[in-house]
Amino acid sequence: MRKGMAMMRSRPILEYLRKHRAPYLLLAPYLLLFLVFTVLPVLSSMVLSLTYYNVLEAPRFIFWENYRRLLLNDEVFLIAVRNTFVFAFLTGPVSYTACLLLAWLIHDLRQGLRSVLTVVFYAPSISGAVYMIWAVMFSGDAYGYINSFLVRLGLLRDPVAWLEDPRTMLGVIILVSIWLSLGTSFLAFVAGLKGVDRDQYEAGAIDGIRNRWQELWYITLPNIRPQLMFGAVIQITAALAVADVSVNLAGFPSVDYGAHTIVTHIMDYGILRFDMGYASAIATILFLAMVGLNKLVQRLLSKVGT
Amino acid sequence: MAEQRTHKVNRSLGGNIASFAFLLVLAGFMALPLAYVISTAFKPIDELFLYPPRFFVRNPTLDNFASLLVLMGESWVPFTRYVFNTLFVTTAGTVGHVVLASMAAFALAKHEFRGRNLMFSTIVLTLMFSGAVTQVPSYLILSRLNLIDTPLSIIIPAIQASLGLYLMRQFMTTVPDSLLESARIDGAREFRVFWSIAMPAVKPAWLTLVILTVQALWNNTSPYIYKEQLKSLPQALSQILAGGIARAGTGSAVAFLMLLVPLGAFILTQTQVIETMTTSGIKE
Numbered sequence: 349m350r351k352g353m354a355m356m357r358s359r360p361i362l363e364y365l366r367k368h369r370a371p372y373l374l375l376a377p378y379l380l381l382f383l384v385f386t387v388l389p390v391l392s393s394m395v396l397s398l399t400y401y402n403v404l405e406a407p408r409f410i411f412w413e414n415y416r417r418l419l420l421n422d423e424v425f426l427i428a429v430r431n432t433f434v435f436a437f438l439t440g441p442v443s444y445t446a447c448l449l450l451a452w453l454i455h456d457l458r459q460g461l462r463s464v465l466t467v468v469f470y471a472p473s474i475s476g477a478v479y480m481i482w483a484v485m486f487s488g489d490a491y492g493y494i495n496s497f498l499v500r501l502g503l504l505r506d507p508v509a510w511l512e513d514p515r516t517m518l519g520v521i522i523l524v525s526i527w528l529s530l531g532t533s534f535l536a537f538v539a540g541l542k543g544v545d546r547d548q549y550e551a552g553a554i555d556g557i558r559n560r561w562q563e564l565w566y567i568t569l570p571n572i573r574p575q576l577m578f579g580a581v582i583q584i585t586a587a588l589a590v591a592d593v594s595v596n597l598a599g600f601p602s603v604d605y606g607a608h609t610i611v612t613h614i615m616d617y618g619i620l621r622f623d624m625g626y627a628s629a630i631a632t633i634l635f636l637a638m639v640g641l642n643k644l645v646q647r648l649l650s651k652v653g654t
Numbered sequence: 655m656a657e658q659r660t661h662k663v664n665r666s667l668g669g670n671i672a673s674f675a676f677l678l679v680l681a682g683f684m685a686l687p688l689a690y691v692i693s694t695a696f697k698p699i700d701e702l703f704l705y706p707p708r709f710f711v712r713n714p715t716l717d718n719f720a721s722l723l724v725l726m727g728e729s730w731v732p733f734t735r736y737v738f739n740t741l742f743v744t745t746a747g748t749v750g751h752v753v754l755a756s757m758a759a760f761a762l763a764k765h766e767f768r769g770r771n772l773m774f775s776t777i778v779l780t781l782m783f784s785g786a787v788t789q790v791p792s793y794l795i796l797s798r799l800n801l802i803d804t805p806l807s808i809i810i811p812a813i814q815a816s817l818g819l820y821l822m823r824q825f826m827t828t829v830p831d832s833l834l835e836s837a838r839i840d841g842a843r844e845f846r847v848f849w850s851i852a853m854p855a856v857k858p859a860w861l862t863l864v865i866l867t868v869q870a871l872w873n874n875t876s877p878y879i880y881k882e883q884l885k886s887l888p889q890a891l892s893q894i895l896a897g898g899i900a901r902a903g904t905g906s907a908v909a910f911l912m913l914l915v916p917l918g919a920f921i922l923t924q925t926q927v928i929e930t931m932t933t934s935g936i937k938e
Contacts, residue, residue, distance in 0.1 A: 367917050368765070368767045370765065371770075372767065374845070375758045375761040375773070376846065378754040378758035378813075379773070384814065385720075385792065385795065386814060388791070389723075389788035389792045390791075390821045392795075403794075447671060453673045458671070459898040466924065466928075467917070467920065469684055471684070472684055472688070473918075474873075474920060475916070476872070476893060476912060476913070477875075477891055478687065478688065478909050478913060479687070480659065481690055482687065482827040484690075488916075492927045496719020535927060535931045536935070539930075539932040540935065542928065545671070549664070553664055559664055560669060576935075577935060577936035578934045581778075582781070584782075585782055588660060614790065615789075627736055628791070631786075631788070634783075634786070635787045638782055639783060639848070646936075
């Protein structure tokens, strides 16, 4: 390999590029934008995390100081990490399971009904700002639907300030996020199930598979493993990036940081305080957490149905 | 349509009834907030202030849509300006993304070249983290390029979204090589092969890219836009909703109208989107 590289002088490289110019030319426009707006930001975030940078003065290298401050001296960051992980470990698995379960259940229905339910389940994830309506439902006064309903049922004596109380706000955000989360992964599962060869189910029945749950585990899931992997990536990434729902429903910053997350912590230092080095250190930790968790789950999913 | 029929082995009647009931309950949970928005958009003002609050409209009216027109006339920036901004960003971003990501996907799926595997594994890696991770350097880069407070600050990042390239590349691999080879023998240049042979063959995939980008850009509320004249329709919507309960009817009317675009687009293309997702899987 190294010998080959050494032998490749500039001339053979040019020769190679000239002979294979079609794919490079097709790739070039996208690649240019991708390098500038995805690859460069990731790399510069890692470099900036080792500096003090307030935009006005040139960045100054302080090495691990940001990380030391973040992990040892920043209690709000620990709250953000706790909230993010509580959120991710509830919404992630719940929404992933819901995507799979619903896709699997509607797969047994007739074509027309299946299409209608696909739209009903998928619609919230593409409805943009409509989720703000949950703020009306969970409104803290007696006008809020949830309060009004629970008071009339006698389950509550006084209205609860759902989105202002640090004890309830994370729960509401989790509920709304689950409502929003039947997106791309759900469609991938619907599609994956459609692609499973029907003969396999009949062969399975002959081989002694007796109910729908055995069928799911031994036939269906192994067949859609690639879609399961893809769906996991999408759900994990979204679960750890929680911020918009929190900011729009609980405010920024939320009361007593009850709905503060790692991403809102980045916003706090990056957008409000202009401490770009520190914000980059938080972002780098989030990046490592996302990629690490994704790789871990990929490894677990490769064992499905075995 | 034999393949559309569902299989019947290993299904019990009781299980079918239970799963159907479960589906109905969850469909209700999912649809309720949307039903509320649609219902509220048609509520007269006295029903908005009702106590205890009532969920569904009793005397539907178009008042909210009429007052939306009044509000549009009164606003400092003409309301049509927000509509134009959102339409412009959505169209430019979608066309750019579909064309550039498809070209790149074609190269990755149908050509052998050095760096191909590196490029593809980088794309898969970028699916594993979100834009939130890169927002600080992205802001610095956009400001260095003098793109802050311009529509390009929304359009360019949308063009290079990696999910679209990933889905397109996966789908492109299913196009038979023989189809492309026969065009190459005819002497067509590679871009023509891509544009006239490959793209028509992957119509479900590029429709999917259109749908995903339209959804993202139509609902976009960019943090990099400060000028009122450049703000988007969703940003105008949140300003209306900030007017409190008195504006709840008008706000719901706007939300209802905005919902029609992504929802309508998905309903029209559902079959193709699902077909594209068949190849979305990640192989170990």
